[in-house]
Amino acid sequence: MALLLLLILPLVGAALLGAGGAHRRAPEVNAAFSLATLLAACGLAVRVIRHGDLLLGREQFFIDPFNVFLVTLTAFVGLTTALFSRPYMRIELDHGRLTPGKLRLYHSMYQLFMFTMLLALTTNNMGLMWVAMEGATLSTVLLVTLYRTPASLEAGWKYFILCGVGIAQALFGTVLLYVAAEKVLGSQGVTALLWTHLDAVKSQLEPTVLALAFVFLLVGYGTKVGLVPLHSWLPDAHAEGPTPISAVLSGLLLNVALYTVVRSKVLVEGSVHSQLPSRLLMGFGLVSVVVAALLLWRQRDIKRLFAYSSIEHMGIATFAFGMGGPIANFAALLHMTVHSLTKSSIFFTAGHAAQNAGTQAMDRIRGLITLSPTVGWGLMLGSLAILGVPPFGVFTSEFLILTTAMRAQPWATPILLAALAVAFAAIFSKVQPMVFGETTGRPLPHAPALLPVFAHLAIVLLLGLYIPHYLADWYRAAAHLIGG
Amino acid sequence: MTHLPLYQQLLDSCAALLLLLSFAMLSQRRVVALVNLYAVQGAVLAATTLLLAWRTGEDHLYVSAALTLALKVMLLPWLLHRLIRRLQVHRDTEPLLNVSGIMLVGLVIVVFAFSLAQPITRLASTATRSAIGIALAVVLLAFLMMITRRKAVSQVMGFLSMENGVLFGAMSASYGMPMIVELGIALDVLVAVLVLGVFFFQIRERFDSLDLHHLESLKEHQ
Numbered sequence: 001m002a003l004l005l006l007l008i009l010p011l012v013g014a015a016l017l018g019a020g021g022a023h024r025r026a027p028e029v030n031a032a033f034s035l036a037t038l039l040a041a042c043g044l045a046v047r048v049i050r051h052g053d054l055l056l057g058r059e060q061f062f063i064d065p066f067n068v069f070l071v072t073l074t075a076f077v078g079l080t081t082a083l084f085s086r087p088y089m090r091i092e093l094d095h096g097r098l099t100p101g102k103l104r105l106y107h108s109m110y111q112l113f114m115f116t117m118l119l120a121l122t123t124n125n126m127g128l129m130w131v132a133m134e135g136a137t138l139s140t141v142l143l144v145t146l147y148r149t150p151a152s153l154e155a156g157w158k159y160f161i162l163c164g165v166g167i168a169q170a171l172f173g174t175v176l177l178y179v180a181a182e183k184v185l186g187s188q189g190v191t192a193l194l195w196t197h198l199d200a201v202k203s204q205l206e207p208t209v210l211a212l213a214f215v216f217l218l219v220g221y222g223t224k225v226g227l228v229p230l231h232s233w234l235p236d237a238h239a240e241g242p243t244p245i246s247a248v249l250s251g252l253l254l255n256v257a258l259y260t261v262v263r264s265k266v267l268v269e270g271s272v273h274s275q276l277p278s279r280l281l282m283g284f285g286l287v288s289v290v291v292a293a294l295l296l297w298r299q300r301d302i303k304r305l306f307a308y309s310s311i312e313h314m315g316i317a318t319f320a321f322g323m324g325g326p327i328a329n330f331a332a333l334l335h336m337t338v339h340s341l342t343k344s345s346i347f348f349t350a351g352h353a354a355q356n357a358g359t360q361a362m363d364r365i366r367g368l369i370t371l372s373p374t375v376g377w378g379l380m381l382g383s384l385a386i387l388g389v390p391p392f393g394v395f396t397s398e399f400l401i402l403t404t405a406m407r408a409q410p411w412a413t414p415i416l417l418a419a420l421a422v423a424f425a426a427i428f429s430k431v432q433p434m435v436f437g438e439t440t441g442r443p444l445p446h447a448p449a450l451l452p453v454f455a456h457l458a459i460v461l462l463l464g465l466y467i468p469h470y471l472a473d474w475y476r477a478a479a480h481l482i483g484g
Numbered sequence: 485m486t487h488l489p490l491y492q493q494l495l496d497s498c499a500a501l502l503l504l505l506s507f508a509m510l511s512q513r514r515v516v517a518l519v520n521l522y523a524v525q526g527a528v529l530a531a532t533t534l535l536l537a538w539r540t541g542e543d544h545l546y547v548s549a550a551l552t553l554a555l556k557v558m559l560l561p562w563l564l565h566r567l568i569r570r571l572q573v574h575r576d577t578e579p580l581l582n583v584s585g586i587m588l589v590g591l592v593i594v595v596f597a598f599s600l601a602q603p604i605t606r607l608a609s610t611a612t613r614s615a616i617g618i619a620l621a622v623v624l625l626a627f628l629m630m631i632t633r634r635k636a637v638s639q640v641m642g643f644l645s646m647e648n649g650v651l652f653g654a655m656s657a658s659y660g661m662p663m664i665v666e667l668g669i670a671l672d673v674l675v676a677v678l679v680l681g682v683f684f685f686q687i688r689e690r691f692d693s694l695d696l697h698h699l700e701s702l703k704e705h706q
Contacts, residue, residue, distance in 0.1 A: 060664075127665030134672040138679050145686055153687050154699035160683070161639060164676070165630065168646045171669070172623060175654040175661070179604060182658045193662055208603035 002043035003056055003063065003122060006071070009037045010115035018108035027086040030107045034079040037114065041075035044068060049470070055124070055196065062124035062196050066333075066478040070259055071121050073337055077251050077344050078114050080452035084348045085110075085244035087446040091355055092242065094445050102146055106242065112139040113248065117256045126193045129260055130167070130174050133224065136253060137163045144241040155236035162233040163223055170220020170260075176213035177267070180205045195263060202270030214268040214277055217261070218284070224257035226311045227318060228288040238307035239360065243351030246303055250310045251344035255336050258314060262321050262482055269324075269483070281322030286412060288315025293419040296426035301360045302350045305430060306343065309386060312423055313339045319416070320401045321482070323408050329479035331400035334467075338393035338460050342385045345456035349378040352448045353434065356441035362430055367439030376435045378453040383431040385460050387424045393463035491539050495656075498532045499618045502652060503594070506625040509645055510590055510632075513577045518641045519564045525648050526556025532655055544663050555670050556648070560677055567681050568637065573694055578635050586632055590625055597621035604657065619653030622646075636687065636694040640680055647673060 013033030017026055045068050048054060054063040063071075089106065092098045098106075116139055120132035137160065145156035174193070181192040184201045191197045198205070219230065226234040238246040265277045292312035299305040313335065320332035352375045357365040369376030385392035398420065405413045467475075488496070505525045512518050530552040537545030568574045580586070594617075601617035626646035630639050651669070654661050661669075687694060 125662075125665065127661055128668060131665065131668030131672055135675075138672065138675050141679055142682060145683065148686055148690060150690055150699075153683075153690055156683065157636070157687070157696070157699050160680070161630070161643065164643050165627065165646070168623070168643070168650060171647070171650045172620075172653065175650060175657065176604065178654065178661060179657040193665065206603075212600070212603065 002040050002047060003054075003061055005040035006037060006044060006075075006118055007115065007122070009033055009040060010111045010118065013037075013111035014108050014115065017104065017111060026103065026107050027082075027089065030110060031079065031082040031086060033111060034075070034082040034114070037118075038072075038075040038079045041068075041072045041118075045072050049474070059191070059194055059196065060125055060128070061122050062194075063122060064478075064481060065474050066262075066481050067121045067259065069333070069474055069478060070255060070336075071118060073340055074114070074117055074121065074252050074256070077248065077340060077456075080455065081244050081247050081251075081344060081348075082110070084247070084351075084449050084452045085242075087444075087449050088243060088348075088351055088355075090446050091444055095355070097147055098242075106143060106146060109139050109143050110244070110248075113143075117252055120256050121259060124195050126174050126177060126195060126198070126263075129263075130171055133170070133221065133257065133260060134164075134167050136256070137167065137224070140237075140241075140245060140249065140253075143245045144237045146242055146245075147240070149240070151236075152240035155233075155240035159233045159237040162230070166220045166223025166230060168220070169216045169223075173213045173216030173218075173220055173264070176209055176216065177264075180209040180213065180271075195267070198267050199270070202267050205267075205271040207272040207274075210268045210271040211274075211276055214264060214272075215280070217264040218280055221257050221260045221264070222284060225254055225261060225314050225318065226257075226288070227284045227315065228291040228311065231288070231292075231311050234311060235304045235307040238310070239301050239303040243303070243347055243354075246307070246351075247344040247347035250307065250347060251340040254310060254314050255340055258317060258321075258336065261318070265321065266482055278322045278324055281318050282409065282412070283322075285315045285317070285319030285322055286415060288312065289319065289416060289419045293423040293426070296423055299430070300362055302354060302362050302365060302434070303347070303360055305362065305427065306346050306350060306386075309423065309427060310339075310343055312419070313343070313386070316398065316401060316416070319412070320404070323401075323404060324483065325404070325408065326476070326479050327400060328404045328408070329482045330475050331397045331404065333475050333478055334393065334463065335397035335401065338397055338463055339386070341456040341460050342382055342392070342394060345378065345453040346382040346386060348450070348453050349375050349382060352444065352450075353379060355444055358441070362434060364440070365434045366437045367441070368435050371439045371441050371443065372448070374450045374453075375448065378450055378457070379431060380435045381457055382453070383427055385457060387427055388420065391461065391464045392457075393460040396464050396467075491535060494535055495532065496614060498528050498535070499615045499652075499656070501528050502532075502622055502648075503618050503625075506622045506645065506649075507587065507590060509641065510586060510625055510629050511580070511583050513580055515568060515576045515578070515635065515637050516565070516574050518638060519561050519568065522564075522641055522644055522648075523557050523561040525645060526552060526560070529648055529652055529655070530557060532652065533660070536655060536659055540659060542659065545660055547663065548660050548666055551666065551670055552651075555674065559674070560644070563677055563681070564637075567684065571684055571688060571694065573635075573637060576635065576637075576694075578633065578638060580632070586628070590628060593624045593628060594621045597624055615656030616653055619649050619656060622649030622652060625649075634696050636684060636696055639696070640677075644673070644677075 048068045116135035185192040223230040317332045320328045354360045388394045388398045533549035597620035598617035626642045630642035
């Protein structure tokens with residue numbers, strides 16, 4: 001029931017907002033649907049905590065601690081972003097960058113995007129997962145191009161083509177998986193793509209085919225995670241789309257894509273009995289961290305800067321999943337959570353900072369703290385949190401990952417540390433003058449909704465200081481499922 | 485010389501035809517002709533499915549063949565032709581540099597695809613052993629086409645042909661995917677073409693052309 005609501009609500013919301021979304025109250029309706037979705041997600045989480053894993057809808061849906069935690073996170077950030085976008089999009093409307101018609105498209109596609117992500121997370125069918133991931137791209141392409149500027153059209157085109165090609169590779173990987181599974185599970189084809197069935201027989205699957213399938217799946221879904229060298233769509237799409245979309249792309253879509261990679265890795269690792277999947281993940285992760293940290297220095301656009309930071313953090317989480325084992329998986333899940341919360345809050349403040357200054361160019365954003373103390377402090381605290389300053393949660397997860405790396409993969413530790421230091425210097429040196437210094441901007445016509453920013457940061461702070469027992473158990477259960 | 489059963493020969497011919505069509509697309513300069521080639525590719529795919537359906541007697545393959553026929557031979561080419569007329573790019577040709585060079589690279593790709601497909605081919609007990617190599621080759625050739633083209637419509641044709649290759653692989657290696665997945669994929673492809681249609685008009689409105697060299701300003705040093 002909760003699952004049905006979880007999936008139906010965003011769909012109904014998308015239809016309703018698409019039909020009558022030019023209405024003055026559309027932003028509130030959007031937020032209301034997001035709130036209802038969050039309640040459904042919480043209901044689902046409670047059921048999983050009480051009764052354990054769920055198999056629903058003729059086994060087409062499978063809920064375990066790993067995905068229910070991402071479902072809740074997705075629904076939560078979905079709600080806060082909807083709240084944030086209410087005044088933000090009104091300001092964009094006032095500035096003449098948007099029309100009511102475009103706003104209608106935005107609201108409708110926002111709900112549809114939520115639906116595709118929730119479907120990708122909850123489905124048990126590797127094929128449906130692919131369909132949902134492709135749907136997530138399609139529902140956001142027209143949002144990236146919402147402003148219709150030359151740069152945004154280019155970003156949208158790049159996003160569509162690169163992710164489209166990537167996802168086609170993932171489809172080939174899925175086909176290969178199916179070919180291998182069919183030999184074991186029988187050719188009727190009903191169960192051969194269901195993750196739970198595949199998981200049960202994974203040790204009997206043909207290793208060479210699965211290794212090849214994993215390469216295709218990793219390249220395919222890895223494009224969406226933004227792993228270097230498949231990342232080039234990511235900064236453009238984040239910088240040129242409207243800010244709420246940057247926040248959900250960075251905070252949610254990347255997580256969902258990483259989730260699909262990890263699900264594939266669990267299957268393949270059980271079959272190939274070699275280090276190949278782990279090594280690939282560690283390699284891609286480490287390269288992403290290093291390259292993104294170096295590229296941070298060259299950024300001049302505030303949203304591009306934090307887009308590269310997302311690549312870096314996804315690299316860290318990918319690396320941790322590659323190492324495997326209970327602690328690294330635990331840390332990676334924690335890292336996904338805190339990164340998602342912190343990065344979306346940063347995009348919220350960065351969006352308002354750009355509105356204040358009338359530009360996204362960082363050298364023209366100055367003195368946020370005098371103009372709007374909440375935006376200034378929000379950006380400063382968010383940046384400190386994402387840079388891994390204690391006592392924020394990012395510090396905890398990065399610390400766990402680094403200490404695990406010291407034991408399991410000592411060669412990688414200095415590289416990671418150096419990259420983190422470079423990223424720290426790059427981001428801090430760019431954020432500091434934006435927050436302090438003389439201001440040139442103008443105040444905003446609508447008061448920004450910054451409650452989401454501080455709510456996110458408070459949770460991140462809390463996770464850094466103390467992880468509640470039930471939450472820790474939850475993470476541990478999920479980490480155990482991933483194994484490795 | 486071993487004697488292959490008739491349906492096996494037919495299947496192999498379909499696979500060969502598909503590969504040939506991929507090369508034809510790779511060297512085709514006219515946008516309209518590309519769409520026609522894509523429709524023929526879809527027809528070959530539908531024929532393959534039908535052949536397998538007749539051979540195995542499985543109902544879902546008949547449905548799948550009908551779906552392919554409706555979507556890839558009729559609906560999508562019709563939509564694309566309409567789009568091309570509305571955008572007034574139906575006379576467009578694309579200057580292709582060094583066609584023979586591209587063809588040679590394509591040949592290397594085919595050899596590479598066959599060697600990559602070796603382990604799967606050994607596993608596949610289904611009728612078409614060579615077909616997986618061909619499917620992989622079609623995917624990679626479509627990829628090559630996307631890299632070498634500068635026009636938006638041609639890149640999309642590459643993308644669609646890539647999807648055909650993947651589905652042909654699924655057909656030949658395991659008699660297609662579960663029905664629900666095939667329906668989902670068909671829906672995604674259809675939506676993708678519709679989204680692209682909207683997107684093309686946006687690009688046109690902004691740049692007065694569908695040439696992608698306008699879309700190369702977002703570089704790192706910006």
